[in-house]
Structure formats: C-alpha cells, structure tokens
C-alpha cells in the first residue's frame with residue numbers, strides 16, 4: 001500500500017503537477033479580486049433563462065463562477081498571461097467565455113470561436129463582454145478566415161476531435177491525419193511567427209490520459225511540448241515552445 005503511494009508520488013504526472021504548483025506559487029493571482037468583478041446573481045439568472053437542454057450533462061455547471069474562475073486562473077498562470085505583454089488570443093471552443101474574460105483583465109485582446117449549440121454560452125459571452133465568432137471545427141476543413149493572426153491560440157477541454165460515440169460508448173476520434181491538417185492550418189493561417197497553440201484535453205472515460213503512447217509520439221513528432229494533459233506547439237514546427245515566454249516581461 002505504502003509502496004503504491006510512493007510509486008504514485010514519483011510518477012511523471014505527480015512530478016509535473018508539483019512543478020506546476022511551484023510555478024503558480026511563484027506568481028500568485030487573486031481569484032477573489034477577479035470574482036469581485038463578476039455579478040454571480042446575473043449568472044444564476046442567465047442559467048434560469050437558458051436552462052439545461054434535456055439530457056444535457058450537468059457536470060459543467062458554468063454558472064458556478066467560484067469554480068470556473070479558479071480553473072481559469074490556473075490556465076492564465078500556466079501560460080504566464082498574468083505577466084506577459086498584451087497578446088492577441090484566439091480561444092477555440094471558448095464555451096462560456098471565462099478564459100477570455102480573465103485574459104482581458106490581464107490586458108490581452110481575445111476572440112472566441114464556438115458553435116452556437118448552447119444558448120447559455122450566448123448569454124455568458126455577452127455578459128462577460130467576450131467577442132465570439134460562431135463556427136464549427138470539422139476534420140480536414142479549414143477554420144473560418146478571421147482576418148488576422150494571433151500570438152496564442154488556445155483550446156481548453158477540447159472536444160471538437162470527437163466525431164461520434166461508438167456503440168460501446170467510446171468516442172470515434174480524429175485520426176493523426178486530421179490532427180496534422182488542423183495543426184498546419186493553425187500554424188500557417190492563424191499564428192504570428194512567434195505564436196503558440198495550446199491544446200488542453202480531458203481525461204478519457206476510464207481516467208487515463210488523452211495522450212496514449214501513440215498520440216504522445218505523434219504530437220511530439222509535430223513539435224509539441226506535452227505537460228500533463230496539455231500540448232503546446234510553436235508556429236515554427238522545428239521549435240519546441242515554452243509555457244513561460246522570454247517576452248514575458250518579467
């Protein structure tokens with residue numbers, strides 16, 4: 001039992017988790033200060049106005065600002081957005097808009113992209129003052145032209161790579177060719193020369209990492225730096241980007 005605990009303690013994931021905590025601790029961000037700017041009662045009113053769709057999973061209670069600000073403070077810290085020069089940021093699958101709301105608080109200029117499937121997100125992005133383009137990402141299809149390039153393209157808790165559920169409940173996912181097309185499209189049409197693409201994935205249904213050994217090898221072959229459930233890619237495929245940029249302004 002004890003040895004199992006030690007094993008877990010020294011897994012790669014545990015080591016990377018500890019490192020993330022240390023980094024965040026070195027540049028703290030106050031969730032309380034951010035939460036003070038959000039009218040939580042209005043979020044609850046929005047949820048009443050746009051109730052859950054029938055059969056929708058309620059685990060993503062996006063009206064819970066305390067929880068989602070906490071999650072997004074970590075995202076901001078992990079990319080050092082609380083210390084960097086103002087960036088142009090595109091958030092794919094921006095959902096309710098918390099991430100871009102926080103980005104704006106730290107001086108960045110954000111744009112979201114999301115299909116208009118969830119009326120509640122229409123309400124929350126408006127409430128947060130987040131600019132959003134309505135669009136859907138499809139395998140091996142170019143993203144809509146947005147007329148500009150970005151310093152950072154993000155996709156948090158990605159689900160656009162899930163095509164359909166198989167009979168056994170598992171997802172039919174994008175192939176490596178689909179990922180290659182998407183990464184190349186973002187690199188060539190949406191990233192500035194020093195730009196970066198951040199992909200953050202949910203765990204699989206059985207609790208394992210999105211990055212199977214094959215997918216880890218594939219993303220690394222595309223130049224990704226993988227930390228826990230995140231892959232960071234530079235505009236230049238030959239470059240392995242860092243979460244903390246040199247132009248971080250520290």
Ligand SMILES: C[S@@+](CC[C@H](N)C(=O)[O-])C[C@H]1O[C@@H](n2cnc3c(N)ncnc32)[C@H](O)[C@@H]1O
Nearest residue numbers: 093094095114115135136137138156157159160
């Ligand atoms: C799990 S939610 C994550 C929301 C937000 N990024 C976050 O982490 O809080 C997934 C998001 O992806 C969006 N989405 C789903 N399929 C998509 C597609 N094919 N193209 C673009 N966005 C998609 C959903 O509307 C939703 O906002």
